[in-house]
Amino acid sequence: MAFNSRLKEDFDRDGFVLLKGYLSSAEAAEINSNIDRFIEEVLPGAPDTTAFYEDIEDPSSIKRLQNMAELDPYFDGLFGSYNFTELAGFLLADDVLPKNPQWFNKPARVGEVTPPHQDGFYFMLEPNEALTLWIALDDIDEENGCMRYVRGSHRRGMRPHRLSNVLGFSQGVSDFSDEDLAQEVAMRASPGDVFAHHSMVIHRADANRSDRRRAALGLVYFAARAKKDEEKAEQYRKELFARWEKEGKI
Numbered sequence: 147m148a149f150n151s152r153l154k155e156d157f158d159r160d161g162f163v164l165l166k167g168y169l170s171s172a173e174a175a176e177i178n179s180n181i182d183r184f185i186e187e188v189l190p191g192a193p194d195t196t197a198f199y200e201d202i203e204d205p206s207s208i209k210r211l212q213n214m215a216e217l218d219p220y221f222d223g224l225f226g227s228y229n230f231t232e233l234a235g236f237l238l239a240d241d242v243l244p245k246n247p248q249w250f251n252k253p254a255r256v257g258e259v260t261p262p263h264q265d266g267f268y269f270m271l272e273p274n275e276a277l278t279l280w281i282a283l284d285d286i287d288e289e290n291g292c293m294r295y296v297r298g299s300h301r302r303g304m305r306p307h308r309l310s311n312v313l314g315f316s317q318g319v320s321d322f323s324d325e326d327l328a329q330e331v332a333m334r335a336s337p338g339d340v341f342a343h344h345s346m347v348i349h350r351a352d353a354n355r356s357d358r359r360r361a362a363l364g365l366v367y368f369a370a371r372a373k374k375d376e377e378k379a380e381q382y383r384k385e386l387f388a389r390w391e392k393e394g395k396i
């Protein structure tokens with residue numbers, strides 16, 4: 147599939163791009179019904195680390211599902227569907243490797259903030275060349291926690307991160323400033339819209355205090371030229387999970 151060169155220019159300049167109506171609302175509904183099926187049929191037999199909850203006592207408060215491709219062929223197949231791989235390859239100008247698909251949910255009323263962060267801080271790549279295709283699955287706006295990107299921040303290097311108290315987002319940019327806020331754009335979306343965001347772009351989202359759910363599926367792709375220090379990344383992941391377990395968060 148041929149993509150428009152304007153798309154790449156926008157992505158390179160801003161660090162994110164919106165592909166309005168990339169999927170139809172029926173295709174977004176199919177993803178939603180597969181997430182429902184995953185929760186009902188796969189999650190009960192899956193490792194505890196598959197789901198994070200806003201309130202561990204409330205099974206309806208899932209805020210994150212991860213490792214879905216390993217657990218379910220539908221989500222594994224999604225990476226290669228809808229020309230997603232071609233899109234990611236076009237934007238990163240490289241072959242790409244699909245990674246962990248994750249469901250990012252902000253349940254109505256209780257969905258917590260997404261702290262400002264750069265995904266590349268977690269990815270630990272050299273060079274830090276990766277992106278997320280963030281597929282909107284609901285009508286999303288300022289009230290239910292839309293994505294907010296700091297335009298062009300991917301070109302200004304890795305910012306310092308410190309521990310955040312938000313489960314699932316262990317680290318946040320520690321010197322997030324008014325200058326960042328001035329460059330920030332709040333992005334509304336409809337089901338089927340897809341954002342591509344670079345691993346170095348700063349992004350965040352507000353809490354969801356509305357009566358509507360705010361959900362999206364994130365598909366991560368690493369550029370083939372980006373190399374990962376697997377040992378360091380695994381050690382870091384283990385420490386995080388041990389800490390969350392100790393604090394009774396998972």
Ligand SMILES: O=C(O)CCC(=O)C(=O)O
Binds near residue numbers: 251260278349351364
């Ligand atoms: O959905 C969110 O609030 C955050 C998602 C995110 O940080 C990401 O896709 O990199």
